[in-house]
Amino acid sequence: MSQTAVIHEQQAVPQPKQHGKPGGFLAQANIFTGLIGGVVTAGVTYFIGDKLVPWGTQNADFSQVGLNALVFCTFVAWVIGFMVGIGAFAGPIRWALGHDLTHDDAEYMAGKGQGRMKYWKYTTDHKVVGIQYLVMALVLFGFGGFFAMLIRTELGVTWREVFDPNFYNSLIGTHGIVMIIAMIIVVAGPLGNFIMPLMIGARDMAFPRLNALSFWLLFAAVPPLVLNLVLGGMRDGWTAYQPLGTQAPIGMIGYQVCIITFAFSTGIAGVNLITTIVTMRARGMTWARTPIFIIGTLAAAIMGLIWFPMFQYAQLLAASDKVIGTSFYIPQNGGSVWLYENLFWLLGHPEVYVIVVPATAGILELMVVFLRKPLFSYKMAVAGFAGVVGISAVVWVHHMYMTGFAPQAGYPFMLSTELISIPFGFLVLVMLGTMWRGKAWNRLPMMIVYAVIFDKIIGGITGVYLSDVPVDQYMHGSMFVVAHFHYMLMGAGLFGAMAVIVYWFPKMTGRMFDERIGKIGFWTAFLAFQVTFLSMFVAGLQGMPRRVLQFDNAFEISNWISTIGAYFIGIGMLIFLYAVITSWRNGKVAPSNPWGSKTLEWQTQTPVPLENFPVLPVVTSDPYGYGVPDPYLKVEEQLDKDDNETVGAR
């Protein structure tokens, strides 16, 4: 036994001097000053650029490039102006001037004593950022869902073009990328920020100011994207393949600036999540005692951090083609369209896992609670996530089987793509094992889990077809693919996200979720989802290409069915949204641990105090110590077990 005999004398840490009221400039800055800053900066940039700089005077051909450059600068100015206006740079500037933030300033920035206003400000508290992310994701789903309804309307009206083709193509792309962004943030944003630090017993994220930065960069990234619809559109799918993108109107630049900014946001968020998880877990929370949701979040953050830069480079080069006339992707001048496709899919595929992995991990976490059983084979779940992260790096070419850029590449990439089903299989076994012989508590989140697994079965079997090069030779670029990825992204990803949000809703909002209305909404959406996308499989099998606005008569019936289904998804989702809003505003006040869960976030009070825990918790076992010893187990097996595992003592 070692003893600490020397007691260090308390030394006064030199504190920066307080300059005026806490907060300084930050007390004035909020989203409105941000908007003003952004719009004014953008306006001034446009005006000066338009009037003073002789864009394209050297060369008559240069005029379009000139306009593109002007629009690009304007959008970038919007982002910078917005960030300045909201006070993102106040901290660094004061630090550079030698007036670092005082403790009071830091607390002010964390939202102390600001009431509701803190949600509209550059607030560093992870709980505030979590709520901001949640609301942002809901808003994006609103946009994306509305666009989906417009797309389906066009496809349901089979006798004429409702929309101008340019607008329709932009609509498809905007729907796609808005939904992708929303799905990327919907779990890792609200829950990764709000719940994760609580779950690991930390007082905050590792870098609170980066936390605010990542959210507001995301916020600033969205307007250029959505504005594309009024700036001539982006005309391309969410993949923004070149050189079609080079032909597109200036709306395309909105997409590019959005992605470039969003990639900064995810990079910063990724660093923050990873550092927090690796360094800030409570005393005693060894890796083996870390809840599986944390592992899943870590896996997703790692993939995002590594692969998002690829997407960013792809768009930087594309913007440079448009703005300064380079020709990375223009074959006539020596560029290559395959360069774009490779860069794009290097992120494009891992991104699907960035979406699905946190949702899956969250589902595992809540299954444990609703089944009151330990997670089945924690190690296998970890191996599953690790395997997905590893193999995700080498599967991107399965999106490019038909590009012809390397016909021989079909062989190795078919191999890797089919191998990744093994780690995913691990996760399926973990789910089945956790369900095995357990009686689950019939509450909405758990029921959604059953629905999600059902969707995964359909997404899985159709994915098996698509991973095969010869079959993909038929399916690629058809509605079959669209139906398949909606099963994964929406059926497994979005519904999974709904399950985990309902589960953590009481902790985040302090209110119980209205499950009666939520149930009606969810099951309506779920059934309508099956109708919509099962019939979309049929259209795809019959040979309907995707991203079309008119088609052969042969596909009419399945498209009518799909459109009707889609409207019902819309209705179901609106009902669900209604449940979210009403429960948030005046739901029953939630106790601190309504589900009787063992993870740390439920052990602190609701609403969560600014410092999260009065006393930092010390962890002595993993949070899965539920259930009774298995009566079927033979005595000696029980003994082996006791040696190997400490069953939860908490």
Add this chain to the structure above:
Amino acid sequence: MSIETPVDQPESPTNRPDSTHRMKEWFSRDYVRKIIAIFIVLTIIIIPIAWLVIHFLELSGGPASSIMEELETTIFVFTLVSAPLMAITAAVLVYSLFGWGSIKSEEPPMQENPAIRTNAVAVIGWTVATSLLAAFLVIWGLVELATITADSYGSTPSSQQPNATKPIDVNVTGQQWVWTFEYPDQQKIQSNVLVVPINTPIYFNVTSKDVIHSFWVVEMGVKIDANPGAVTNTGFTANKLGTFNIRCAELCGLHHAYMETNVQVVTQDQFDSWVREQGGKRTV
């Protein structure tokens, strides 16, 4: 854990029921039998999906080439081999809801569920099963890919020997929003409809004048992107007379939806006279 045990001989082999006995005991459990029953029923339900899929594939008149036939076989085989995995997942789902009674449990379960933390047999068995399945899919896929590649390049798939008939080259050019077919060996006649003789390998050199298109001959099961600045290749041997669809499968701008045409599979005589009508003559 205070369970009475003969501590002096915990590993004693005589104390441990042998594995066949334990397996028998396991299979005799009520829930195991029911899950197996559900599993079998579900497998039988899932397999017909393959026929359904193939039925929809064939609605527009295919298969019209051996590649498409190959592809349909694959869909059938893949459904067959992955059905058990899908079915076991679904069976546990169903049994969890109705057998173990999740659907009716309104109250939070007390601590009565068994604390199963892992199970070596399940873990190893599952890993082996999924790996074998994946290995099968990979091997099947690789062999099949080699076969259809040979097929599209005009060889006889099984022997890899060049086909007896000399392939006809066709240069395909995608351009917003039309397809142009040029027959270099037939005095460069050009057409917007693809006309090919039956049972003759056709070999395509595909390119584009502007953006990326994708050349999809639907009922032949053949697709390849048409890229600006590069030539890609594919091919097929039609084995069914008739008119089939060619569509563009890559978003290529405003009128992508309308970028479609036909392939007419005709007899050799009809093909020759078509070539003559177009002002060319068959040089082979």
